[in-house]
Each structure stands twice: as C-alpha cells, then as structure tokens.
Amino acid sequence: MTEARISFDLPVERGKVREFALAVGATDPVHFDVREAEARGLADALAPPTFTVTQAWQVTREEREEALGANLEYGRVLHGEQEFVYERLPVAGEVLTGAMRISADVTKPGKRGGAMRFVTYESRFSDSGGHLVLTAYYTLIQTSKDPGS
C-alpha cells in the first residue's frame, strides 16, 4: 500500500449523464428528463450507477500510473472486479471531488501456476459540501507471464 493520492474534479454534466445513460441502455427518464428528476425530489438529472467511470476522462491511465506507481504490465492486465458503495447517486450540475489511491495490492497463486497480482484503486467522490457521495473500487488483475508463446 502507498500513501500516494491523486485529486481531481469530476463534473457531472447533464449532457454527459444523458450520453452515458444511452450508452448503458438505461431507460429510466430520471436520467434524461429534468422534470421527472424534480418530481422524484432531485435537483437535476440523476447519473446512472456506474457513471463515475467517466473519471477516465479526468485521469488517464498514464497519469494514474505516474502518480500512484503500481508498475503494472498492461499487456497482461485484466479488469477483474468493480465495486461501488453509495451514499447517493450523483446529480447533474454538481462537480464531485475525487481522491484516488491504491487501497490493496496482493499477490495470490494462480490456478495454472505462477502468481496473480490484484491491484485495487479506490476513488472516493465527495460533493461541494465535503460529504461523501460514493466510493468506487477498480480492481485490476495482472496475470502470470505467459509461459508459452
């Protein structure tokens, strides 16, 4: 584990919420129609549950690697798991503050010999009042070096 952190802003724009909702096949009008959102007690369109993956637009893989230094070999890295823990979902019009760090880095024996390394990037997103909105955990698996080819 490391103490290194990356801080970044994640704007939750209404058009981006719409674009993302269409890309993931969401049909609930709460993502598209402000009047529907208001009728459900929200200030603006609601972001879909996986919306904060758009942080990839704010922090590139290269920036993340440089700042956090997991030293992964991306030719043999897979996205293994993803988790979100919510206080609430983001709402269009707000700008979240993200704080990313490596929260776990463990190596386990692989099923076919060799070692598998699991690296988890934790991103905590807070609102303008400093309240936690959600935490995302992005776990990459680095597989064993290919013994063959």
Next chain:
Amino acid sequence: MNPPAFVAEPGAVLPEITFGPLSRADIVRYAGASGDFNPIHIDEGYARATGAPTVFAMGMLPAGYLASALSSWLGGPEPLRRYKVRFTARVWPGDVIACTGRVAGVGDGVATLELEALRRGPGPDGLDVPDEEAAIVGVAELRLANPGDSAGRGEG
C-alpha cells in the same frame, strides 16, 4: 416505465432483461461515453495483434447494462447502496446480454440481490466459446423504503 415488479422477499426472482445484440458501434459509443479508449475494445487490428480473434466489450459495458436492468427491476436506481461485479467471460460483438437476478436476503432495512449477466451467441469466428455463459457475476444491496415513506413502492 412499466410498474416495478420488485418484491423484497428472499428467493424472489428478477425477470430476465436483455440488451443487444451488441454491435461494434455500441462498444464505440461506450468508449466515448466512459473515456475508456483501450484499443483492444475498438481497434480490430490491435485486438488481433494481442491474439484475440476480434474486439470485445469493456467489462463495464455489460456491467452498465446490468445496472440498468437493476434500475428497471427496482423502478429506479435511487435505493442502491452497493453494486459489485466480477468479470467472468469476455463479451463479443453479436452477443445478447441477458440480465437476471434473485433476492438473496432481506434484513435491517437492506435487501441483498445476487445478479448475473449472461452472454449469449456463437462468439467470434475462430474462438470456441459456449453459446451461453456468465459474463458477470454481481451483487447489489438496496435500502428498503420505510413504511409510509412517500418513495416506498408496493408495501402492503
């Protein structure tokens, strides 16, 4: 939207909701929306050079479909407290994504759901894959509405 069918009782089944068949354009659209431009998902030549028969979806695309199915089952995504997915198979162009789930437990105002997204299809030429397999295994936790809560749904 259709009226929510969700019943927070252990064992209750969440009816299948399908997405797709997945097109390359769907993958590109998700790349733009998410900011994930890993060329293995969008560049045929790059994907082949890595040994894959063709491009395949980023895991968060079917995970996004599964979250949309969850939202449809619940009548909206607002009750979500936790959503966790594990990726178990690659999803190929032409695949249909079939989302299913069941209520695994209810207690302390929280319902736990077990979720699955299956990929269905012949898979790409030159790769031997089952016609149907789990692409995502997931779990979700929801806050249950309090009785009398105006946002509550379906309470007796």
